Every structure is written in C-alpha cells, then in structure tokens.
Amino acid sequence: MSVAKDADLELDRDVFMRSLVRELATSLESVVGLEEASGYISLVGQSVGSQLNDAYVRALGVPQMSREQVADVLVDLKQRIKGDFFIIAQDDERIVLGSRSCPFAEKVLGRESMCMMTSNVFGTIAAQNLGYARVELEETIARGSTGCRVVVHLKPELDMDDEPGREYFGDAGQPRAAGMTATDR
Numbered sequence: 001m002s003v004a005k006d007a008d009l010e011l012d013r014d015v016f017m018r019s020l021v022r023e024l025a026t027s028l029e030s031v032v033g034l035e036e037a038s039g040y041i042s043l044v045g046q047s048v049g050s051q052l053n054d055a056y057v058r059a060l061g062v063p064q065m066s067r068e069q070v071a072d073v074l075v076d077l078k079q080r081i082k083g084d085f086f087i088i089a090q091d092d093e094r095i096v097l098g099s100r101s102c103p104f105a106e107k108v109l110g111r112e113s114m115c116m117m118t119s120n121v122f123g124t125i126a127a128q129n130l131g132y133a134r135v136e137l138e139e140t141i142a143r144g145s146t147g148c149r150v151v152v153h154l155k156p157e158l159d160m161d162d163e164p165g166r167e168y169f170g171d172a173g174q175p176r177a178a179g180m181t182a183t184d185r
Helices: 013-032 035-060 067-080 112-130
Strands: 085-090 095-099 131-139 147-154 166-169
Touching: 013 035, 013 112, 035 067, 035 112, 067 085, 067 095, 067 112, 112 131, 112 147, 112 166
Parallel strands: none
Antiparallel strands: 085 095, 095 147, 131 147, 131 166
C-alpha cells in the first residue's frame, strides 16, 4: 500500500510559499489588473523593506547605512532568499544590480506584479538610508529575460515625466512610494 509520505512529490515549504505568492499575484492581476496588483504587492514590499532595513541596521550596528553598505545589503538579502543577485556597478548616482535567478524561481514567469517586491524592498532600504531612490526594473525574468537588471537611482531627475521606474523618498525614516510607470509593468 502506498503512503503519501513516500510519494515522489516536489513539495516543501519553499515550493508551497512560492506557489501561494504566485496564485495571489495571479488572482490580483486577473481581478484588478496588472497595475493595481502591482500597487497591492508594493504595499507588502514596502513593509517588508522597512522590516529588513531595521534588521540590517541593527545587525550592522549603524544608525544609517552608507551607499556601499546599502548595495551590499541588497545583494546579501537576495542571496539569502535564493536570488542570485550581484553588483554590476555603483557610484554616487546609482547602484546597478544583476541577477541570474529569482527567489520565486519559475513561479515568477508571466507575473510581473511580483517584481514589485524587489522594487519596493530595494527602494525602501535605499531611501531610508540615502534619502531617495528610483528603482528601474530594466530587465526581469518575469517578463521573459534570462536574468534581471535593476537600477537603483540615487539622485532625483529634474523632469521625472519621462523617467522609468518607481520613486521612494525617505522622510523621517518613513519612505513613501510614488507613482509607477509602464517600465515597472
């Protein structure tokens, strides 16, 4: 007699949680559309970003992180959750990150709203420490690219109407996300 515990089934907590998040994103996208679903996921990402920022600031023993520490933290947090992120370049104006894999693995394919977790976590951490961030998702696995390319701009542009990405502002330690553009989708 076969028993469930001996079944050859690819199911563990990680697979279950990734599936759960994907199905939540799918439901949101089909009910309210991609832009609104991205907005809802952004709220979660902002909250998670604040929590992660607080944890890293405490762990590093600093009141506020430098740009170099922010870049290091963005890579570290993604590495810890199985996202193969790395720094491509960084200077006083931007941090450019790449990734060869997504923490959501295959569950992210076709679910661009899930990328708002990355945008909001990165934007929240950068803005809380550096005062401002605009996160541009240049390439994403969700949109079919072989990897991700994320640019965290650290200086505001004078005319933001044509600039892609989502802005984050640090004021009294509480960033707020600004409007999303078509590039975020």
